[in-house]
Amino acid sequence: MEGKGIDGKLLLLEKSDEISSDEISHLAIDIGGSLIKIVYFSTNSKCSTKDEAPALSKERQEVPNGDLNYHILSGRLYFVKFETSKIEDCIKVLASKKLQQCGAQCRHSHAVDKIKIKATGGGAFKFADLFKEKLGITLDKVEEMESLVAGANFLLKAVNREAFTYIGGQKEYVQIDQNDLYPYLLVNIGSGVSMIKVDGEGKFQRVSGTSVGGGTFLGLGKLLTKCKSFDELLELSHQGNSRVIDMLVGDICGGMDYTKIGLASTAIASSFGKAISENKELEDYKPEDIARSLLRMISNNIGQIAYLNALRFGLKRIILGGYFIRDHAYTMDTIAVAVDFWSKGEAKAMFLRHEGFLGALGAFMSYKDENADLMPLQLVEQQPPKSSSCIVDRIHNSTCVHENETGAVDCRLRVSSSFKIYDEVKRC
Amino acid sequence: MEGKGIDGKLLLLEKSDEISSDEISHLAIDIGGSLIKIVYFSTNSKCSTKDEAPALSKERQEVPNGDLNYHILSGRLYFVKFETSKIEDCIKVLASKKLQQCGAQCRHSHAVDKIKIKATGGGAFKFADLFKEKLGITLDKVEEMESLVAGANFLLKAVNREAFTYIGGQKEYVQIDQNDLYPYLLVNIGSGVSMIKVDGEGKFQRVSGTSVGGGTFLGLGKLLTKCKSFDELLELSHQGNSRVIDMLVGDICGGMDYTKIGLASTAIASSFGKAISENKELEDYKPEDIARSLLRMISNNIGQIAYLNALRFGLKRIILGGYFIRDHAYTMDTIAVAVDFWSKGEAKAMFLRHEGFLGALGAFMSYKDENADLMPLQLVEQQPPKSSSCIVDRIHNSTCVHENETGAVDCRLRVSSSFKIYDEVKRC
Numbered sequence: 001m002e003g004k005g006i007d008g009k010l011l012l013l014e015k016s017d018e019i020s021s022d023e024i025s026h027l028a029i030d031i032g033g034s035l036i037k038i039v040y041f042s043t044n045s046k047c048s049t050k051d052e053a054p055a056l057s058k059e060r061q062e063v064p065n066g067d068l069n070y071h072i073l074s075g076r077l078y079f080v081k082f083e084t085s086k087i088e089d090c091i092k093v094l095a096s097k098k099l100q101q102c103g104a105q106c107r108h109s110h111a112v113d114k115i116k117i118k119a120t121g122g123g124a125f126k127f128a129d130l131f132k133e134k135l136g137i138t139l140d141k142v143e144e145m146e147s148l149v150a151g152a153n154f155l156l157k158a159v160n161r162e163a164f165t166y167i168g169g170q171k172e173y174v175q176i177d178q179n180d181l182y183p184y185l186l187v188n189i190g191s192g193v194s195m196i197k198v199d200g201e202g203k204f205q206r207v208s209g210t211s212v213g214g215g216t217f218l219g220l221g222k223l224l225t226k227c228k229s230f231d232e233l234l235e236l237s238h239q240g241n242s243r244v245i246d247m248l249v250g251d252i253c254g255g256m257d258y259t260k261i262g263l264a265s266t267a268i269a270s271s272f273g274k275a276i277s278e279n280k281e282l283e284d285y286k287p288e289d290i291a292r293s294l295l296r297m298i299s300n301n302i303g304q305i306a307y308l309n310a311l312r313f314g315l316k317r318i319i320l321g322g323y324f325i326r327d328h329a330y331t332m333d334t335i336a337v338a339v340d341f342w343s344k345g346e347a348k349a350m351f352l353r354h355e356g357f358l359g360a361l362g363a364f365m366s367y368k369d370e371n372a373d374l375m376p377l378q379l380v381e382q383q384p385p386k387s388s389s390c391i392v393d394r395i396h397n398s399t400c401v402h403e404n405e406t407g408a409v410d411c412r413l414r415v416s417s418s419f420k421i422y423d424e425v426k427r428c
Numbered sequence: 429m430e431g432k433g434i435d436g437k438l439l440l441l442e443k444s445d446e447i448s449s450d451e452i453s454h455l456a457i458d459i460g461g462s463l464i465k466i467v468y469f470s471t472n473s474k475c476s477t478k479d480e481a482p483a484l485s486k487e488r489q490e491v492p493n494g495d496l497n498y499h500i501l502s503g504r505l506y507f508v509k510f511e512t513s514k515i516e517d518c519i520k521v522l523a524s525k526k527l528q529q530c531g532a533q534c535r536h537s538h539a540v541d542k543i544k545i546k547a548t549g550g551g552a553f554k555f556a557d558l559f560k561e562k563l564g565i566t567l568d569k570v571e572e573m574e575s576l577v578a579g580a581n582f583l584l585k586a587v588n589r590e591a592f593t594y595i596g597g598q599k600e601y602v603q604i605d606q607n608d609l610y611p612y613l614l615v616n617i618g619s620g621v622s623m624i625k626v627d628g629e630g631k632f633q634r635v636s637g638t639s640v641g642g643g644t645f646l647g648l649g650k651l652l653t654k655c656k657s658f659d660e661l662l663e664l665s666h667q668g669n670s671r672v673i674d675m676l677v678g679d680i681c682g683g684m685d686y687t688k689i690g691l692a693s694t695a696i697a698s699s700f701g702k703a704i705s706e707n708k709e710l711e712d713y714k715p716e717d718i719a720r721s722l723l724r725m726i727s728n729n730i731g732q733i734a735y736l737n738a739l740r741f742g743l744k745r746i747i748l749g750g751y752f753i754r755d756h757a758y759t760m761d762t763i764a765v766a767v768d769f770w771s772k773g774e775a776k777a778m779f780l781r782h783e784g785f786l787g788a789l790g791a792f793m794s795y796k797d798e799n800a801d802l803m804p805l806q807l808v809e810q811q812p813p814k815s816s817s818c819i820v821d822r823i824h825n826s827t828c829v830h831e832n833e834t835g836a837v838d839c840r841l842r843v844s845s846s847f848k849i850y851d852e853v854k855r856c
Contacts, residue, residue: 034698084705085704122677122681125681191680191698192675192696192698208736210729211674211695211696211697211699211725212640212725212729213698214698215675215698215699215701216699216701216725218704219675219702219704220700222704223652223709223713223718247619247620252460252550253550253553268620269461269620269643270618270619270620270642270643270647271639271643272643272644273461273620275646275648275650275651276647276650277462277511277512277513282651282710301640304636305733308737309736312736312740
């Protein structure tokens with residue numbers, strides 16, 4: 001199981017204990033076709049990263065304006081994921097936590113039915129009975145697109161150094177002017193791909209999508225290379241050469257000048273096209289070359305369809321979410337180049353550090369005070385980077401994980417006494 | 429080697445002799461990444477189909493207006509293909525013909541350099557030296573997009589019962605009003621896919637394309653199923669079930685109603701997505717299911733990108749060419765449904781009986797009188813079908829090949845004495 005703090009550092013949560021128990025006050029879940037993503041808030045300062053943990057407060061605080069109905073909890077948001085196929089593991093981990101213990105203790109009280117976790121993704125429907133049966137918890141369903149959009153809007157507005165472009169092998173963080181954020185195209189690459197035109201808070205429309213997404217990469221990749229996991233396949237692709245199997249324009253045309261129709265001789269004419277004419281079998285190809293061609297085919301296709309949809313609605317900004325990219329340089333480069341190529345530089349692909357957690361974050365944000373329509377989450381802005389070198393991360397391969405990032409993001413949760421989950425948990 | 433007459437009937441040309449020798453007066457070639465397509469005109473009435481051959485004339489005829497510089501040859505256009513990887517076979521067949529014998533006999537005359545064959549496709553550049561060396565023939569290159577467009581325009585305008593829609597498993601021939609033909613989107617699916625906005629004779633622009641095309645189907649298909657040929661793979665896909673490997677919306681969401689975002693539970697959420705979570709290896713899947721999913725993924729993707737480009741330019745008609753579809757019901761259905769779904773019924777996919785020969789036909793059409801810009805080819809209109817049942821072919825599976833078609837299309841070639849190839853051949 002892997003997780004990461006809001007600062008983008010990977011926290012390896014090797015034991016279930018690593019999701020701190022009594023500190024969890026709010027938790028939301030996004031159950032997709034391939035992955036379960038969980039976002040939870042904890043006041044626990046336990047952290048396996050080396051950077052200094054922010055001063056965290058377990059205590060309820062009165063809000064400055066003296067409104068006693070509201071309290072502020074300081075803490076940190078955590079992000080963890082499981083494979084959907086291992087949902088039993090996920091349930092076991094949750095079962096061992098106080099949130100669940102609470103559910104169990106309250107089983108015979110009237111409160112039992114009120115223990116709800118905000119949940120989104122198709123699996124929130126499919127696995128609702130399982131959660132009820134095993135954990136006594138009701139999944140309080142939040143519409144998937146709504147969650148994705150809320151999560152993306154939150155990240156883009158509230159979290160510093162969240163969005164970045166990737167041009168010529170260089171990452172450049174972009175702080176988008178909030179007055180200039182909308183409209184944008186949100187491309188969420190999960191097992192499949194959804195493309196959503198976002199016009200504002202809660203204002204959006206699913207305009208397109210494609211079935212050629214992360215599930216295709218891993219599904220086809222497993223069949224072709226015997227890799228067992230997405231990350232293994234990504235790592236493999238890093239060492240491969242797509243020219244071995246892809247048919248390039250130059251392979252078809254010899255020395256012909258194809259530039260007048262806008263194609264370089266190194267452009268891919270046909271993905272996997274070289275495999276048609278050679279007397280080679282699957283075993284004769286290196287798995288890394290196959291993984292590379294597959295990744296390029298899918299990334300390029302997503303970039304192209306995203307661009308065509310952005311063009312359709314005059315959107316200059318394409319924000320990529322989902323758990324497909326994973327900070328992988330070649331994937332980002334392929335998508336960014338595809339968008340740049342097809343749009344002739346007019347549109348830009350932008351990536352998110354917390355790309356995989358849009359849905360879960362959005363579901364988390366939907367914990368609202370029932371008496372007032374107030375966002376429960378408030379973020380204290382990250383401290384400015386200590387040196388200018390922190391502003392732009394220049395990464396040259398996919399293994400570099402935000403070396404220059406040191407600032408953690410404090411998170412404050414505004415909680416009212418009428419706020420269901422919090423109260424349920426605390427009462428127990 | 430396979431060929432088909434202009435009437436759409438497959439002529440199996442099992443021996444090289446089947447390309448008649450002394451009867452060939454004009455021949456054009458399209459050398460693509462996967463296939464070599466040849467169109468030739470012959471006055472030979474030899475034909476392996478059972479329908480009555482039209483009355484063909486070998487003699488030169490004076491044109492009715494008495495212009496002695498022009499003659500009319502009656503005959504038939506033939507269409508044959510080879511795999512590009514077997515180009516040597518193609519050259520051997522051509523070498524055994526009078527066209528080549530002529531070239532050989534003339535080797536020491538000044539005429540040798542004047543023997544030219546109109547050629548298009550990337551391979552016309554790549555294999556130019558090979559044709560010169562082995563056959564003494566110069567490939568007179570015709571720009572690829574130009575050829576595709578000329579070929580498509582010719583078929584759409586001149587050949588009866590050429591274009592058809594495919595809706596609900598039914599083929600419906602459409603004779604397009606020539607005044608209402610332009611603009612349309614020509615989608616040529618070869619190894620890769622080119623998308624061309626056609627505005628008139630010789631007026632066009634390549635607006636898009638995708639590397640996920642016929643080469644991807646065969647390349648990935650060979651690696652995944654061990655099929656050796658495109659047709660074998662297509663036939664295999666006919667027996668398969670894509671739901672075995674594709675992750676459907678219903679697989680992710682259980683009973684959730686996804687219709688509000690326009691997705692049915694049977695829609696594919698992720699192509700090959702089911703392969704991610706199962707402990708199955710390639711050998712555990714049926715090749716036919718893999719072939720089916722692959723065909724659906726690629727066909728759907730092409731349909732979607734085609735629609736997005738048609739939308740971009742306000743084109744209602746999407747004409748599919750290339751050698752990908754091959755009258756295969758499932759492919760046509762997938763593309764037609766994709767275009768219909770994404771366009772909400774606004775745009776229509778239309779297929780062509782001679783889809784594979786647009787480029788070769790266009791190159792053939794480019795044999796022009798050097799003194800006058802006249803099309804050398806004139807078609808005598810096909811006789812109207814004998815019964816109304818001929819108008820609409822209702823085919824329910826991919827094995828039914830135009831049962832109701834009986835009318836052959838006579839073809840007349842208008843030839844002038846200044847017309848190079850014809851003269852070269854006749855002189856020898």
